[in-house]
Amino acid sequence: MLQKSLKVVVTSIILMMVFSCGTVKKAIYSLPDFPPSTLSEIIILPPVDLRVDKKINVNLERQIRKASERAIVKKGYNVTTSEDFGADNQILEEDLKTSNSDWIKQLGPTNSRYVMVLCLVDVVSKLTFGSTANAEVAGYLYDKESGNIIWRDKGVGKTGQGGLIGMATKGLMDEDAIALALNNLLASIPKKPK
Numbered sequence: 001m002l003q004k005s006l007k008v009v010v011t012s013i014i015l016m017m018v019f020s021c022g023t024v025k026k027a028i029y030s031l032p033d034f035p036p037s038t039l040s041e042i043i044i045l046p047p048v049d050l051r052v053d054k055k056i057n058v059n060l061e062r063q064i065r066k067a068s069e070r071a072i073v074k075k076g077y078n079v080t081t082s083e084d085f086g087a088d089n090q091i092l093e094e095d096l097k098t099s100n101s102d103w104i105k106q107l108g109p110t111n112s113r114y115v116m117v118l119c120l121v122d123v124v125s126k127l128t129f130g131s132t133a134n135a136e137v138a139g140y141l142y143d144k145e146s147g148n149i150i151w152r153d154k155g156v157g158k159t160g161q162g163g164l165i166g167m168a169t170k171g172l173m174d175e176d177a178i179a180l181a182l183n184n185l186l187a188s189i190p191k192k193p194k
Contacts (some may be wrong), residue, residue: 027153027188031143034150037193041078042141043112044069048091048119050138056123056174063178064118064137068186076192084109091117096140101147108144116141118185121154125174134158135177137185155185 047060058064069079085091087106095103096117108115117140125133134156141151157180 025184025187027151029149029152030188031148031150035193036077036190039077039114039192041080041112042072042114042116043108044072044079044081044116044118045085045108046083048096048117050093050119050121051123053122053124056125058120058123058174058178060120063175064120064182067179067182068116068118068139071182071186072189075186075189076194082109082112086110093119096138097152099149104142104147104149105144107142113145114141114143114150120178123174123178125177132159133174133177135174135181137178137181139185141189151189153185153188155181155183155187157181157184 044065047064049058049060065081069081072079086108096119098104107117119138119140121136121138123133123135125131135158136154136156138154139152140149142148143150157177159176159180
């Protein structure tokens with residue numbers, strides 16, 4: 001009985017993720033008239049943990065950067081990861097939202113042009129007679145050559161399950177909420193035209 005119910009929950013979550021991947025949404029900001037076909041290669045830097053409360057353990061590399069890399073490649077873009085933040089190794093939220101072209105031009109590896117930074121803004125979970133989790137992520141794509149933000153957006157994800165199954169799967173709720181938030185975030189990146 002418990003295994004059958006768990007299979008139903010997992011199947012439901014997978015279906016929600018699949019259907020949310022196809023959703024196209026409008027980004028908070030997208031540089032007007034910027035053609036996605038000009039993006040030769042996107043360099044994804046290590047994710048930034050902007051959470052105030054960091055009690056919940058999150059594997060940022062696997063859950064955010066690797067998952068984003070796979071999703072962006074599926075949209076037709078060339079993606080590379082880099083550990084090099086450039087001149088500024090201590091990135092703050094205020095820095096990410098800046099339109100300071102000097103800061104943008106120093107971000108990431110010196111030979112790169114398009115640099116993406118992904119952030120975990122928040123993740124919380126609650127255990128009652130069941131469990132719920134909420135997550136928020138943010139993303140920024142910069143053109144170092146022009147010193148502009150090309151795209152920025154945020155994504156939210158909520159998941160939950162009632163009863164004993166929800167209580168037993170509380171540890172999975174955080175990961176599911178982050179995955180849903182990431183899908184919501186990346187839905188505003190258009191597919192690259194062929």
